[in-house]
Amino acid sequence: MSEYIALDSHRRYSWVDREDHSGKNRSHRLDHAPGAVRTYLSRCAPGTPVAVEATGNWYWIVEEIEQAHCEPRLVHARKAKLMMGLINKTDRLDARGLNRLQRNGTLPTVWIPPGPLRDLRELTRSRLMLTAERTRLKNRISATLAKYGIPPSERSDRFSRRGREELIQDLQRLPEQTRWVSDQLLAQLDFVSGQISQLEQRLEQLVEISESMQRLMTLPGVAEILGATIALEIGEVSRFPSAAHLASYAGTTPRVHASGGKVRYGPVRNDVNRYLKWAFAEAANSVAVNHRRHPERHVSRLYQRVRRKGHAKAVGAVARHLAESAFHVLSKQQAYRDPLLDRGCTNPG
Numbered sequence: 001m002s003e004y005i006a007l008d009s010h011r012r013y014s015w016v017d018r019e020d021h022s023g024k025n026r027s028h029r030l031d032h033a034p035g036a037v038r039t040y041l042s043r044c045a046p047g048t049p050v051a052v053e054a055t056g057n058w059y060w061i062v063e064e065i066e067q068a069h070c071e072p073r074l075v076h077a078r079k080a081k082l083m084m085g086l087i088n089k090t091d092r093l094d095a096r097g098l099n100r101l102q103r104n105g106t107l108p109t110v111w112i113p114p115g116p117l118r119d120l121r122e123l124t125r126s127r128l129m130l131t132a133e134r135t136r137l138k139n140r141i142s143a144t145l146a147k148y149g150i151p152p153s154e155r156s157d158r159f160s161r162r163g164r165e166e167l168i169q170d171l172q173r174l175p176e177q178t179r180w181v182s183d184q185l186l187a188q189l190d191f192v193s194g195q196i197s198q199l200e201q202r203l204e205q206l207v208e209i210s211e212s213m214q215r216l217m218t219l220p221g222v223a224e225i226l227g228a229t230i231a232l233e234i235g236e237v238s239r240f241p242s243a244a245h246l247a248s249y250a251g252t253t254p255r256v257h258a259s260g261g262k263v264r265y266g267p268v269r270n271d272v273n274r275y276l277k278w279a280f281a282e283a284a285n286s287v288a289v290n291h292r293r294h295p296e297r298h299v300s301r302l303y304q305r306v307r308r309k310g311h312a313k314a315v316g317a318v319a320r321h322l323a324e325s326a327f328h329v330l331s332k333q334q335a336y337r338d339p340l341l342d343r344g345c346t347n348p349g
Helices: 036-041 058-067 077-084 091-104 115-147 161-171 176-209 211-216 224-234 243-249 274-289 298-309 311-332
Strands: 003-009 013-020 025-031 049-053 071-075 255-259 262-266
Touching: 003 058, 003 091, 013 091, 025 036, 025 091, 036 058, 049 058, 049 091, 058 071, 077 091, 115 161, 115 176, 115 224, 115 274, 161 176, 176 211, 176 224, 211 224, 211 311, 224 274, 224 311, 243 311, 274 298, 274 311, 298 311
Parallel strands: 003 049, 049 071
Antiparallel strands: 003 013, 013 025, 255 262
């Protein structure tokens, strides 16, 4: 390799470090602008490796690296910092450390999803953000009613079509300014709900033409939304060497500390795919809610067996099973097969 290039990227600029075959370094600042990275790298030999950390603005940087016919290497920032072992932190030291790892062949890289996949992911990720906003709006309105002593509705959902008339009557009992603000929040809630419906319609169209999403929908607790989320976040399942690796990436595997004959399990790491973690947790919660309706299923028995340790741990165990099953469903290109029903075991006891 004639040279290695590393970018320590920030919002307005990147610090560039270039190291040639003799180990000589050159570094300088590159201000961000449309086409700036592509123009700078156009003078490099095709296939030159360019390391860039997986920070918030890496999408457009990777695209311009590819347009310049160089090889982008997306770096796992946390692992790289630990491997560099730097006491001081500057842009120059960070970029030079990335190049040193490149030269040694130890640069911790992550998979770069193709551009079309990055675009599709915005549908499921934006829906997750909007549903969280919808929940916040509902909680705000409910808390406002509770502050003025208005009791909860006897209906299961006071924001449903049937409960809306009662909700409007309750809002009329609030003081003038509080009622006006609550009406604004309710209007915003309706607007966000409409956006969510539009997103779900686009996702349903994707599910109809995607065989991988249809296979994932055979998993217990997984329907259109979760199937699309899981498929888009996993991308190419071949990048995972085993089902356990996918389960760990999805944040369904607890930490393990085994020493002196004692084994302790801790919380899940923070550097996982939180969208996959949410999807498998939602599917596992659906299994927990309906486990009495389908006692013959493996996931129902798994939940019942682990529930004695707590609901959260039982849901986590089911989520891990679903994550590992997703690996087999996608890699073998076949529908989910229940381990118990497949063996003909139907006795719920």
